[in-house]
Amino acid sequence: MYRLPKFIINLAALSMTAMFLVACGGGGTDNASSVVTGGSGTVGLFVTDNPITDGTIKAACVTYQKVEVLGDGRYTVYQGQPRTFDLLQLRDHARPLAFGDVPTGVYEKIRLTLVNDGIELKLDNDTGCDVPSRTSAYPKLPGNNKLDFVVKGGIVVQPGSSEYLEIDMDAEKAIHIVETGKNCNSNSANKNDVMEVNGTCTQFNFRSVVFVRALNKDFTGKLIRVVGTIESVNREDRSFQLCNALPGMEDSGAQTDPMTRCIRVRVSPDDSFFNAAGSPQPLADIQSAVGEQVTVNGRLWRVIKPEIPDGYQPRPGECRIWDPALPADQQSLPGACEDLWDNVQQGQYLISGDDNDYYPLVLDALTIGVGSTTLINGMVDSSPVPVSGSQDEQFGMEVGRPSPIDVVLQAGVTGGNGTRIIDQMGNPLTSAALFPPRPVKVDGVVVDSSSVLGELVVLLDDPAGLVGTTRMSGTIGSVATDGSAFVLVMDPADPDNTKVDPTLSDQSVAVPLEANILLVDLSTGSSESLAREQLTRAAGKYINLYAVKQTSGLGDWLADTIVVIISGSSSP
Numbered sequence: 001m002y003r004l005p006k007f008i009i010n011l012a013a014l015s016m017t018a019m020f021l022v023a024c025g026g027g028g029t030d031n032a033s034s035v036v037t038g039g040s041g042t043v044g045l046f047v048t049d050n051p052i053t054d055g056t057i058k059a060a061c062v063t064y065q066k067v068e069v070l071g072d073g074r075y076t077v078y079q080g081q082p083r084t085f086d087l088l089q090l091r092d093h094a095r096p097l098a099f100g101d102v103p104t105g106v107y108e109k110i111r112l113t114l115v116n117d118g119i120e121l122k123l124d125n126d127t128g129c130d131v132p133s134r135t136s137a138y139p140k141l142p143g144n145n146k147l148d149f150v151v152k153g154g155i156v157v158q159p160g161s162s163e164y165l166e167i168d169m170d171a172e173k174a175i176h177i178v179e180t181g182k183n184c185n186s187n188s189a190n191k192n193d194v195m196e197v198n199g200t201c202t203q204f205n206f207r208s209v210v211f212v213r214a215l216n217k218d219f220t221g222k223l224i225r226v227v228g229t230i231e232s233v234n235r236e237d238r239s240f241q242l243c244n245a246l247p248g249m250e251d252s253g254a255q256t257d258p259m260t261r262c263i264r265v266r267v268s269p270d271d272s273f274f275n276a277a278g279s280p281q282p283l284a285d286i287q288s289a290v291g292e293q294v295t296v297n298g299r300l301w302r303v304i305k306p307e308i309p310d311g312y313q314p315r316p317g318e319c320r321i322w323d324p325a326l327p328a329d330q331q332s333l334p335g336a337c338e339d340l341w342d343n344v345q346q347g348q349y350l351i352s353g354d355d356n357d358y359y360p361l362v363l364d365a366l367t368i369g370v371g372s373t374t375l376i377n378g379m380v381d382s383s384p385v386p387v388s389g390s391q392d393e394q395f396g397m398e399v400g401r402p403s404p405i406d407v408v409l410q411a412g413v414t415g416g417n418g419t420r421i422i423d424q425m426g427n428p429l430t431s432a433a434l435f436p437p438r439p440v441k442v443d444g445v446v447v448d449s450s451s452v453l454g455e456l457v458v459l460l461d462d463p464a465g466l467v468g469t470t471r472m473s474g475t476i477g478s479v480a481t482d483g484s485a486f487v488l489v490m491d492p493a494d495p496d497n498t499k500v501d502p503t504l505s506d507q508s509v510a511v512p513l514e515a516n517i518l519l520v521d522l523s524t525g526s527s528e529s530l531a532r533e534q535l536t537r538a539a540g541k542y543i544n545l546y547a548v549k550q551t552s553g554l555g556d557w558l559a560d561t562i563v564v565i566i567s568g569s570s571s572p
Contacts, residue, residue, distance in 0.1 A: 039159035067098035072105030078248035139206035142525030164215035278445025278453035282415030298363035483535035510555030
């Protein structure tokens with residue numbers, strides 16, 4: 001069977017230090033000599049977001065029309081109809097941005113081209129990216145509406161290679177909101193970047209703040225949410241081919257093997273399948289959804305699949321139940337996939353002798369819903385209670401309306417499961433975890449203006465890295481030679497600082513090794529990550545600092561993220 005060469009990049013994650021995508025400057029790489037020439041790989045991009053705590057913005061809609069990789073040549077991995085995603089909806093999952101085949105080589109840069117006014121910040125309640133907004137702000141974008149992400153060390157594409165990255169655009173830090181008092185005049189060419197909000201003139205600025213982490217066995221990343229069409233179902237192991245799900249590859253290879261244009265979705269006994277009305281169905285009924293559009297929430301199979309030692313992989317046409325808690329010689333014997341499927345227990349995996357990574361993407365499903373489901377963010381308003389006359393439960397959810405909405409937690413059916421409740425790491429929860437005022441996101445089918453049939457409920461943790469973190473601004477004064485500390489010269493008139501203490505002036509800041517440091521060029525939309533010892537390059541520069549007040553130890557503050565502004569100006 002033909003093996004499709006692959007290289008997959010997955011766009012998220014907050015303060016991760018393993019690897020950073022950065023956007024600015026070129027520079028070479030030492031990896032070029034290790035590349036095997038000839039052949040091609042598949043580049044795939046996923047995007048996600050760190051949560052934003054400011055309640056002013058109801059949706060952050062990013063619209064792009066082209067994605068390229070640049071290095072050993074320049075290749076387009078998506079170009080076509082503009083596509084839009086809402087950063088604020090990506091708190092607990094990632095979505096595919098672009099997929100495409102490129103020749104083997106080293107690629108140092110990814111270029112995202114936005115449409116004119118390609119970032120719309122919606123300020124209305126009850127609005128999304130697919131609904132016209134009464135009030136929107138459009139932050140000024142860099143020249144030519146291009147965002148360049150330069151990969152330090154380069155992306156090495158080998159024949160058949162695969163690398164997974166999760167990239168977080170971090171709206172909390174990328175969208176800088178400044179109250180300008182009563183002056184609603186904009187100083188930029190984009191007059192829509194200043195709006196009156198609650199009687200106060202507010203300016204919205206955009207900076208390219210992006211963090212990246214490689215997906216591997218140690219970090220499996222967020223759930224991936226895809227929408228596509230089921231083309232065929234493998235009845236034995238109940239996997240299926242999902243097509244038209246990857247931007248840039250929907251039409252590629254249309255007359256050839258569907259593995260060049262579709263993804264494979266694995267189904268396990270604890271997954272949930274819902275019909276178009278949002279009601280639970282037996283998992284065996286997935287066969288009836290062939291030709292239908294479905295929404296799938298799942299994880300990358302390659303990074304959660306247990307390592308199977310040589311000699312223990314089942315033969316083609318057979319399966320084996322694998323328990324990671326047991327040694328290889330104590331695993332159950334292989335057998336017919338269809339016979340073993342119902343015997344898989346929680347924490348175990350059904351390993352197929354036909355498992356392969358020929359597809360551009362293989363997902364291990366959690367929920368499968370016919371149609372395009374709706375995502376709703378909110379807070380638990382009232383704990384779950386039984387629904388009269390059924391085995392279902394429902395809880396109240398505050399979504400910014402005069403009255404809460406009811407979310408129905410649906411019981412399973414024979415041969416199938418009901419609403420899944422998980423935390424942000426994907427761990428299963430019970431309805432007892434849903435008590436006020438915990439933040440949640442619901443993926444389901446809207447019944448009417450007051451109720452939703454839940455398919456997936458995600459309990460959202462407090463924003464990591466933001467709890468207790470204060471944003472300040474100022475100029476970097478003296479810096480320790482190893483970057484472990486610096487002096488922040490604060491301007492009491494700066495809008496960021498008036499919320500801290502308008503009398504503050506020079507503050508000492510300790511910089512731990514895990515702190516994120518980025519140089520951001522506002523004129524080009526590019527950014528460059530720095531190691532701590534490179535912080536001396538930022539001396540005299542204007543910065544936005546995200547830090548925690550120290551109660552002990554050295555320094556007044558402990559830095560979490562330092563965004564250094566290198567636009568040639570001393571203002572944001």
